[in-house]
Amino acid sequence: MAAQTIATPKLAVRASAAPRRSAGATKKSAAKAPMRNVVVKGGGEYGASGTSFYTTTEKQESYDSLDAVLGAKCKDEEVKTVIREQLDACADITEALRSALVTVEGSANTFGDAQLSVDVIADQIMWDAVKSSAVVAWGASEEEPEVKPCNPNGRFTVCWDPLDGSSIVDNNWAVGTMIGIWSKESGTGADGLIGATGRDQVTALIAIYGPRTTVLVGLDDGVYEFSYGCTPDGCQLPDGTFEPWICSRKQIKINEDSKIFSPANMRAGAEVAGYKKLMDYYMDNKYTLRYSGGLVPDVYQQFTKNMGIFTNPTSDKSPAKLRLAFEASPFGLLVEAAGGKTSDGVTGGSVLDVQINAVDQRTALAIGSKNEVDRFNSMVLGK
Incomplete structure (x- = not known):
């Protein structure tokens, strides 16, 4: 799909030091303010100063909302639905990580690895998301690698690693969630996974939970990044409503060379x-x-x-x-x-x-x- 200009209203972002989730778009009366963003530019090509690899991302006056980008860059309505549902789950995991202590749960996954409290919490959030979905037919978690039925009328098979980074999460380092989404018709069996390949995925999402929560999402014309919780009430649209997600980067490219x-x-x-x-x-x-x-x-x-x-x-x-x-x-x-x-x-x-x-x-x-x-x-x- 060729790149398109998004005609929907741009997103103005209010500044805050303590983001939290906003459950959907709700009316608020607070005034808009520009997003505060420190811009650090890297220096030149690879060399002594280049080893820092600072960002060159420039601050924007406004950012597109999730709905605006999905409306323009995702033709399939059911794919839009499953993306929104999985982003909601990533938001819930974000909130859980902010308050949950990292402790041994006293159980192990099927590989014999000790489960941490945060592993169990994240996995339950993902199961709640797929089992309550109208578009997900099957689900499978790395914690318990068995494809299980969700909604018989659903279309998708969703596989996830709920919280990658169990060996570093206790250090408070960045961890993440990986999500692959297939059509249940992809494979040779009823579950859409066995017999399929990674190329059969309809989309994928990768969430990283660090100082900020950001999620990479595959859309019709490339990879987009969405950032979560820019204000306590979400992100304010021109009509006064708030949303929890903004599109922070579009059609991301990976260079052929690297250092x-x-x-x-x-x-x-x-x-x-x-x-x-x-x-x-x-x-x-x-x-x-x-x-x-x-x-x-x-x-x-x-x-x-x-x-x-x-x-x-x-x-x-x-x-x-x-x-x-x-x-x-x-x-x-x-x-x-x-x-x-x-x-x-x-x-x-x-x-x-x-x-x-x-x-x-x-x-x-x-x-x-x-x-x-x-x-x-x-x-x-x-x-």
């Missing part, structure tokens, strides 16, 4: 000579390391810095850990839609072309700037 690298599973470097060689290449050529150990922040930065490479190869002693349906496929859809590239870490082909044959199927992964994924394929896989 940022995020190397996961570095243990594999002891067994995979090509991976150690690749790490040496990054260091010899003065790439900047940006790695937190959370998949969401480590790949999400590719959309904010417009570059990056995340690598997670496998070896006999360091097998694949990333889940194809819950993690690699949603991110793969968005990265490729933004002009990036993915590798399945085995054949060198796109991870979006790997068939999902089991709900908890694992995969190796390289994802990000095109030329860097090509370098991974060449140096690590010999492709």
Whole structure:
């Protein structure tokens, strides 16, 4: 779909230091004020000052609302509905994270990993969202990888990792939610997942919960970012109503080249000579390391810095850990839609072309700037 000019009214944002969720658009009488936003510009090309990779995003006088962007950039009404529902769930998770302590729940998921209180809360919010939806037929969570029925009249199969980053959430580092959405007709079975590929997704959403909550969403003509809770009452429209979401960036692009690298599973470097060689290449050529150990922040930065490479190869002693349906496929859809590239870490082909044959199927992964994924394929896989 070609880019269109959104004719709906622009969004004026009120300033506040304590955002919280506004349940839908409600009338308020408060006056509008411009959004306060610090603009920090990066310096030049890659070099000593360039290693900071500051944002070059300029403040706007107004921002489009969620409804305005979905109205112009998403033709399918049911896809609009499921996007709104999943954004509502991300807003609820945001509020829960602001008050919930990170403690061991005393239970484990099906992989034997200890569940944290925040994992359980986020997962329940996601289940509540899909079970109450009129358009979701099936749901599956990484916490319990089994496709379960929701609404028999629904159209979509929704798979999610409710809170990626369990090993870093106790540090109060950024964590996130990954959501892949398929048509229930996509696969070979009734649930729309088994037999499907990541390329069959109708859309995907990636939420990151840091100082701000932002969500990447795949729409008809590319990847858009929506920011949550810019004021205590939401974001004020010219007619006086308030909404919780604004469109903070449009049609995001990932450059072909990068000087940022995020190397996961570095243990594999002891067994995979090509991976150690690749790490040496990054260091010899003065790439900047940006790695937190959370998949969401480590790949999400590719959309904010417009570059990056995340690598997670496998070896006999360091097998694949990333889940194809819950993690690699949603991110793969968005990265490729933004002009990036993915590798399945085995054949060198796109991870979006790997068939999902089991709900908890694992995969190796390289994802990000095109030329860097090509370098991974060449140096690590010999492709």
